Amino acid sequence: MFCQFSNFNQSIREMSNVGKTELPILRVNIELLSRTSLLCCNAIAVSANSNRTLFTLRTPKLHFRAQGRFSGVRIEGYLNTRRWAMSSTAFPAASGSEKQAEQADRIFSGKNDDYGGVIVEMTSEPMDPSLFVTILRASICQWRQQGKRGxxxxLPIELANLVEPLVKEGFYYHHAEPKYLMLVHWLPVTVNxxxxxxxxxxxxxxxxxxxKNEVLVVQEKSGQFQGSGFWKFPTGVVDEGEDICDAAVREVKEETGIDTTFVEILAFRQSHKSFFEKSDLFFVCMMQPSSFDIHIQEQEIEAAQWMPYEEYASQPFIQQHEMLKYIVNACEAKIQDKYHGFSAVKTETGHSKKISYLYLNMDHNCDYTQ
Known part of the structure; x- marks a missing residue:
């Protein structure tokens, strides 16, 4: 097998001062990367006369052995040293900035996850896409050898130009947040x-x-009930990292200005194909008010008031919808002390020691702490 490596003969002579009387033997080990056009290479040049090491080219551990000859330099054997990604027809050109040459010799650093994968968090520093791909391919080569899975x-939003190269290397979108995009690639030849x-x-x-048996209700300026005249409970979405009980307190305060304390979850509902095709969990929470003067959130709320419970429950929209009738009946039973919902109990998880809430129906005749 004979290999042609452009722009490499001059580099050999400059690095080793090889003369006509002392031709080097270049021992090379080659391994395919994720794409057939790229290889990993280990190489060492030694004197043919004295077996003295003249210089080394360092790349990852390799498995494909090649032997060839170019410009009086014979290629044979193998050596394992450091990593260098190269083309199957050419070594990286000797030209180019030293900084880029050093960067091309890198492997992306990341932290291991709990499932045999690795997570790489890119900084927002600009990066040339071609250099990025070179480092990415060398990194994937190493991760495969290490048996990594996902x-x-x-990718921070400042590096959005690297999305296309990542997709071409087999990555796909997983999720997005305002400041970053997460892409993932499954390496094993197994089910993802x-x-x-x-x-x-x-x-x-x-x-x-x-x-006074009056319930706090609002009319919204936007949404499906806009302009309908329907009076409803204050509602909202739980923020990231926020507990259900705290979200209920916050939403009531934001929409009406009323201070409350969480009592318990009376009921919850799961629905599908709701928000951007995602499922939805909705928790009905009973709250105890500690203030009573209403100050509406004018941006979202058209009106708010304390309404007699019977008047609220008799609204035609509620009477015509089965789920709302179930909720009204649960609230009514709670008022009459005939129903108990799920109380929030602050607990510590066994493995991570994180504090979280467990919601359960408390039997007051049973000691759950034993």
């Missing part, structure tokens, strides 16, 4: 077990009743 690339993006959105509705 490779996650967290990477879980999908978040499947549910979580919402809350607040049942707030004062001592």
């Amino acid at each position: 490779v996650w690339i967290k 077990t990477i879980p999908g993006n978040a499947t549910h959105r979580v919402g809350v509705g607040a049942f707030v009743m004062n001592q």
Whole structure:
């Protein structure tokens, strides 16, 4: 097998000062990268007369052995040293900035996840796409050797120009946030077990009743009930990292100015194909008010008031919808102390020691702490 490596003979002579009387033997080991056009290479040049090392070219561990000859330099054997990605027809050109040459010799650093994968968080520093691909391919070569499974690339919005190269290398979108895009690639030749993006959105509705058996209700300026005249519970979406009980307190305060304390979850509903085809979880929370003067959020709320519970429950829209009737009946049973929902119990998880809430129906005759 004979190999032609353009722009490489001069580099050999400059690096080793090889004369006509001392031709080097270049021992090379070659391994295919993720694409057939790229190889990984290990090489060492030694004197044919004295077996003295003249210089080395360093790349990852390799498995494909090649022997050839060019410009009086014979290629044979193998050596494992450092990593260098190269073309199957040419070494990287000797020209170019030293900084780029050093960067091309890199492997992306990342942290291991709990499932045999690796997570790479890119900085926002600009990067040339061709250099990025060179480093990415060398990194994938190493990750395959290490038996990595899923490779996650967290790409800041400043590096959106690298999306296309990533997709061409086999990555696909997983999820997006305002400041970054997460792409992932499954390396093994097995069934992809990477879980999908978040499947549910979580919402809350607040049942707030004062001592006069009046319920706190609002009319919205936007949404499906805009202009309908329907009075509804204050509702909203749980923020990222926010507990359900805290979200209910926040939403009531934002929409009406009323301060409340979470009592319990009375009911919850799951629906599908809701928000951008995602599923939806909606929790009806009973709240205890500690203030009573209403100050509406004018941007979202058209009106708010304390309404007699019977008047609220008798609205035609509620009477015509089965799910709303179930919610009204649960609230009514709670008022009469005939129904108990799910209380929030602050707990510590066993493995991570994180604090979270467990919602359960508390039997007051049972000691759950034993």
